[in-house]
Amino acid sequence: DAMVIQNPRYQVTQFGKPVTLSCSQTLNHNVMYWYQQKSSQAPKLLFHYYDKDFNNEADTPDNFQSRRPNTSFCFLDIRSPGLGDAAMYLCATSRDPSGRGHTQYFGPGTRLTVL
Amino acid sequence: AQTVTQSQPEMSVQEAETVTLSCTYDTSESDYYLFWYKQPPSRQMILVIRQEAYKQQNATENRFSVNFQKAAKSFSLKISDSQLGDAAMYFCAYREGGSEKLVFGKGTKLTVNP
Numbered sequence: 001d002a003m004v005i006q007n008p009r010y011q012v013t014q015f016g017k018p019v020t021l022s023c024s025q026t027l028n029h030n031v032m033y034w035y036q037q038k039s040s041q042a043p044k045l046l047f048h049y050y051d052k053d054f055n056n057e058a059d060t061p062d063n064f065q066s067r068r069p070n071t072s073f074c075f076l077d078i079r080s081p082g083l084g085d086a087a088m089y090l091c092a093t094s095r096d097p098s099g100r101g102h103t104q105y106f107g108p109g110t111r112l113t114v115l
Numbered sequence: 116a117q118t119v120t121q122s123q124p125e126m127s128v129q130e131a132e133t134v135t136l137s138c139t140y141d142t143s144e145s146d147y148y149l150f151w152y153k154q155p156p157s158r159q160m161i162l163v164i165r166q167e168a169y170k171q172q173n174a175t176e177n178r179f180s181v182n183f184q185k186a187a188k189s190f191s192l193k194i195s196d197s198q199l200g201d202a203a204m205y206f207c208a209y210r211e212g213g214s215e216k217l218v219f220g221k222g223t224k225l226t227v228n229p
């Protein structure tokens with residue numbers, strides 16, 4: 001089945017130790033998104049890629065970076081995780097949204113714990 | 116900036132009954148889309164229903180329907196014949212036409228009682 005896959009599902013890292021989260025998709029969608037969702041809160045968009053074009057949200061800390069080496073894969077890098085970065089990280093995809101309001105499809109998320 | 120407000124942090128419903136979840140939004144745009152997403156515990160977020168602002172007819176998907184009041188900027192979700200599997204966090208979301216960005220409300224946790 002076409003889908004959005006996130007690995008790992010659970011990630012534990014130490015304070016200040018760089019960590020990379022992975023997302024892949026078999027939907028061949030143009031756009032890939034990374035959201036941060038803290039406990040009992042709404043998802044918050046960090047950034048997205050429209051094909052190779054990177055679009056950062058104004059309030060996303062510099063500590064968060066992303067890479068998209070090809071259509072299928074997108075990575076979230078946290079350079080120096082702090083305790084406040086512990087959260088669920090959601091990847092989502094959509095087709096070209098310049099069409100008419102295309103739906104975003106979400107992966108299962110990676111829960112990040114920072115010790 | 117566009118905002119989405121869900122005023123009910125938690126709701127509960129008896130199995131087989133009907134429940135309505137509220138959502139209001141604020142925008143000055145005329146071209147936009149509204150969504151309800153469902154996030155079950157420890158499972159991924161899935162789309163329940165979507166509504167295009169230019170359509171006057173309310174969207175329906177099986178047991179799920181919306182009451183879209185454009186002038187009032189209201190977008191409520193009605194779940195009929197509630198099932199245990201409907202228990203989840205429900206997020207209302209807004210997206211401006213041509214934009215990639217979804218703006219979410221804070222969510223409503225729905226409990227379904229047997």
